[in-house]
Amino acid sequence: MHFDAVILAGGKSSRLGGVPKAQLRYDGATLLQRAVAAARGAGRVVVVGPDTGTLPDGTLTAREDPPYSGPAAAIAAGLLRLGQRSPSTEHAPWVLVLACDMPLAAAAVPVLLQELAGHGDTEGAMSISADGRKQPLLGIYRVSALQREVQAAAAQGGLANAAVFRLLARLDLLAVPVPAGSTDDVDTWEDAAALGVDGDLP
Secondary structure, three states: OOEEEEEEOOOOOHHHOOOOHHHOEEOOEEHHHHHHHHOOOOOOEEEEOOOOOOOOOOOEEEOOOOOOOOHHHHHHHHHHHHHOOOOOOOOOOEEEEEEOOOOOHHHOHHHHHHHHHOOOOOOEEEEEOOOOOEEEEEEEEEHHHHHHHHHHHHHOOOOOOOOHHHHHOOOOOEEEEOOOOOOOOOOOHHHHHHHOOEOOOO
16 A cells, blocks of 8 residues: 655653653664654655654655644644655555654554555544554544645644644544554653653663
C-alpha cells in the first residue's frame, strides 16, 4: 500500500516540565527516531515540530501555524508540506499520522496497513488500544478525506487548538485493535518510567 507519513513532534511537553518528548530515549534511540522508523515503507515522511535534530536524508519538515497550536494544526501543516511536491512526485492516497511519543507504535503500523488492504472503500483506520481506547494519532487516513476535513475546519474558524477527534469525526474509519502497548504514550514522567523511557537527552 502506497502511503506517506506525518509525524507530530511539536508539543510543549508541559507535563514534562518542557523537556521535548521527541528527544527522550528508548532502547538507544530518541522517540522521534523510533517514530520515523515506525513509518518505514512510507514514500515520504514529514516531521512537524520545532528543531528536530538529525533526521534521515529526504525527511521533510514543517511547523504548525501558530507554533504549539496542537495536533490538528500539525496534521494540517504536514498535509500542506506533502502537497508541496514536484509534478514528478507520485501522489500517495494514504497518510500515516503518528505522534512521536509512542515508543512501541511500530508494532501497530503493519496491522493498520493489513486492515486497510481489505477495505479499500473506507477512509482510514484508527488504532484501538487493548483496553478499548481510540488513538487518532496512530492511524492511517485517506489523504483526500483528511484534506476535505482540514479545509472544512479552516473555513469554520481554523485548527489552532482544535480537537483531533472533531477533525476526524466525519470520516468513515475502521477501528483496528492493535498490539498491547503500541498506543502507550509519554505524557508525564510517570508514563516515561512505566515505559522505560530515559529522561536524559542525547
